[in-house]
Amino acid sequence: MLEIDGLTKRFGPLTAVDDLSFTVPPGKVTGFLGPNGAGKTTTLRMALGLTRPTSGTATFDGRTYQQLPAPMRHVGAALEASSFHPGRTATDHAAMIAAGAGIDQARCAQVLDLVGLGSAAGRRVGGFSMGMRARLGLAVALLGDPQVLLLDEPTNGLDPEGIVWIRDLLRHLADQGKAVLVSSHLLSEVQQSVDDVVIIAHGRLVHASPLAELAASAHENRTDVAAADPEALARLAQDQGWTLTTGPSGTVLVGPTAAEIGHAAFAAGIELHQLATQRGGLEAAFLALTEGQGDIR
Amino acid sequence: MNAYAQTLSMEFRKYFSTRTWWALLLVTVAWTGMNVAMMVFTVHFGGAEMDEDMFVPAGDDLARLLYSMGTTFGFVFPAIVGAMSVAGEYRHQTLTPTLLADPVRWRVLAAKFVSVVPLGALYAVAVIVGCLLLGAAPLALLGDATGLGDGQTWEMFARMVLAMVLWGLVGVGLGALVTNQMVAIVSLLGITMFLEPTLRMLPMLIGNDIPLLSYLPGALGDSVTGESMYTMLSDQTSLVSLGPAVLGLLAYGVVLTVAGYFLRFRKDVG
Numbered sequence: 001m002l003e004i005d006g007l008t009k010r011f012g013p014l015t016a017v018d019d020l021s022f023t024v025p026p027g028k029v030t031g032f033l034g035p036n037g038a039g040k041t042t043t044l045r046m047a048l049g050l051t052r053p054t055s056g057t058a059t060f061d062g063r064t065y066q067q068l069p070a071p072m073r074h075v076g077a078a079l080e081a082s083s084f085h086p087g088r089t090a091t092d093h094a095a096m097i098a099a100g101a102g103i104d105q106a107r108c109a110q111v112l113d114l115v116g117l118g119s120a121a122g123r124r125v126g127g128f129s130m131g132m133r134a135r136l137g138l139a140v141a142l143l144g145d146p147q148v149l150l151l152d153e154p155t156n157g158l159d160p161e162g163i164v165w166i167r168d169l170l171r172h173l174a175d176q177g178k179a180v181l182v183s184s185h186l187l188s189e190v191q192q193s194v195d196d197v198v199i200i201a202h203g204r205l206v207h208a209s210p211l212a213e214l215a216a217s218a219h220e221n222r223t224d225v226a227a228a229d230p231e232a233l234a235r236l237a238q239d240q241g242w243t244l245t246t247g248p249s250g251t252v253l254v255g256p257t258a259a260e261i262g263h264a265a266f267a268a269g270i271e272l273h274q275l276a277t278q279r280g281g282l283e284a285a286f287l288a289l290t291e292g293q294g295d296i297r
Numbered sequence: 298m299n300a301y302a303q304t305l306s307m308e309f310r311k312y313f314s315t316r317t318w319w320a321l322l323l324v325t326v327a328w329t330g331m332n333v334a335m336m337v338f339t340v341h342f343g344g345a346e347m348d349e350d351m352f353v354p355a356g357d358d359l360a361r362l363l364y365s366m367g368t369t370f371g372f373v374f375p376a377i378v379g380a381m382s383v384a385g386e387y388r389h390q391t392l393t394p395t396l397l398a399d400p401v402r403w404r405v406l407a408a409k410f411v412s413v414v415p416l417g418a419l420y421a422v423a424v425i426v427g428c429l430l431l432g433a434a435p436l437a438l439l440g441d442a443t444g445l446g447d448g449q450t451w452e453m454f455a456r457m458v459l460a461m462v463l464w465g466l467v468g469v470g471l472g473a474l475v476t477n478q479m480v481a482i483v484s485l486l487g488i489t490m491f492l493e494p495t496l497r498m499l500p501m502l503i504g505n506d507i508p509l510l511s512y513l514p515g516a517l518g519d520s521v522t523g524e525s526m527y528t529m530l531s532d533q534t535s536l537v538s539l540g541p542a543v544l545g546l547l548a549y550g551v552v553l554t555v556a557g558y559f560l561r562f563r564k565d566v567g
Contacts, residue, residue, distance in 0.1 A: 041567075048312060049400045050393060051565040066400040070413055077397055079567070083390045092314035093394075100307030100398030102300070 001026055001179050002047060003149055006056035009203075014259040016042045018203040019056070020173035029174045031194035031211070032183040035290050039203035041079070044152050048077050050228065060148055068150075077150040079121045083137070086126030088112035090117055090136050091242075093125060103143050111139040114147040130157025139168075148179045151154065155189050174234050187286040201290040219286035223261055225255045226274035236268050247288065252278070301408070304399045308382070311391075317381065319481075321374055322415050322423050323419050328426030329371040336363050336374055337435050343554075359454055360444030364428040365524035368457050371424035372464045372518050375486055376416040379468025382409045383557070406562050410469050410554055417465030421458040445504040453523055456539070460521035463546040467514060470553025489515050511537050517544035517546040 002024040010018040017039040024030045033194045034040050045051040047058035049065040060075055068074045084093055094108040115135040149227040155163045170193050174180050184190045197214055199207040227233035229281045237244040252259055258277045264273050312318050313324040339523045354362055386392040399405050445448040495514045500507050520542035
């Protein structure tokens with residue numbers, strides 16, 4: 001189990017990760033979602049001791065990554081797919097890491113076979129495609145048969161067949177009782193394989209729940225409304241017991257259908273200038289949570 | 298296996314799993330051998346034209362002086378290997394998987410420092426092979442003394458191994474401090490092959506010995522070897538004795554590595 005508690009990282013005036021807290025429980029696949037630049041990779045790098053947090057902690061069963069006696073047997077991580085010397089073969093790369101982590105050399109061939117690199121094991125990484133590099137990164141993450149897996153955008157560079165394969169693998173690992181965290185900037189990439197979602201934007205937590213809960217909220221009616229007299233509209237929402245929030249394009253009413261709003265506004269004599277049902281579905285709910293929290297920082 | 302042995306084993310695997318080590322080894326033999334051979338022929342056929350004021354040794358002494366060119370030209374190779382062992386990890390971003398395998402940073406850097414020792418010895422052997430193949434062999438063919446029957450020559454070879462190992466340590470420190478592989482290698486070459494030789498010419502110009510110059514890294518390396526063509530030809534910086542020379546060059550390696558640890562290696566990766 002990974003526990004992130006109040007994790008914060010500032011780079012000069014820029015706050016990349018802002019008081020972030022969530023847990024990655026065993027036996028589940030947790031999707032770690034947010035637009036590019038939201039702070040996902042920085043969070044993972046802090047959890048792994050590669051980047052020092054400004055404040056807060058990331059612990060695996062109570063210990064930081066550096067405090068684990070055999071870290072790669074407890075935690076497996078695959079970060080960006082470029083961390084290989086191009087002149088080294090896949091087998092040599094795995095063997096070198098296994099040696100450093102105190103893992104039996106025989107395990108290297110096993111994990112390379114597992115990720116489908118068995119026949120390419122003796123080739124230099126310089127000639128590998130992005131997908132093959134992603135698989136090699138995953139193989140190294142699995143070397144120590146860890147209880148916790150942290151995978152940063154594992155589907156990057158994989159072909160559709162590879163994406164299906166990795167989904168099945170993640171499910172299989174979670175079913176074995178492992179805690180699996182998978183980051184992605186696209187909900188659609190992971191929605192078929194995750195149990196829980198943790199969504200961040202601008203380094204802050206914006207949503208954490210089981211995927212089913214996010215899906216349920218996605219089926220609520222959300223309607224963009226603009227009125228000539230916004231205060232009258234707010235009073236109407238209060239009278240009717242509707243939730244009124246502010247979305248990126250203005251006022252949003254959650255609950256009633258567009259027809260119900262139109263009828264009530266007409267009856268109350270409120271002049272409406274806009275009445276538009278938002279696109280539904282998970283992806284829309286995800287975008288609504290992260291929108292306006294742009295990628296440009 | 299404990300964590301120290303594991304990390305050390307990882308570092309050795311790094312050296313021997315790319316082609317760099319043996320490509321550099323071949324270059325070491327060829328480059329040092331070629332320079333020694335050139336000096337052998339220059340001295341043999343051009344000896345009479347040398348400056349009369351200059352003290353030119355003969356026999357076994359001359360042979361030793363010629364072999365000492367091995368470190369004069371070969372010292373950069375273990376230093377490059379040492380620098381690449383740290384800076385290469387930044388260049389290829391392999392520092393991330395390395396630190397996931399062993400997240401204790403000082404232990405990783407210490408393993409690099411220790412693992413370069415046998416590597417330095419290996420490159421020293423290459424230098425000596427170059428000296429024998431392209432120095433001793435032509436000397437024998439020309440009918441000159443090879444010095445190989447003299448224990449002093451073998452003692453000097455042993456000191457060359459020591460010098461090369463120490464240069465490997467200096468390289469690790471430079472790589473840790475600079476981290477950019479290209480900048481590390483260029484500054485190594487710039488400092489040792491341009492800046493320092495220029496500084497060492499100063500006493501000749503001002504006609505006064507500058508004792509501090511004996512403690513520049515290249516001068517200390519020459520002192521560890523005990524002979525230096527540089528020193529003889531330009532009649533400048535005096536050598537210091539073996540003990541202080543070893544400690545001095547070791548100090549460069551340690552200080553650079555410790556500085557690199559605190560200023561660079563401990564910092565955020567990625």
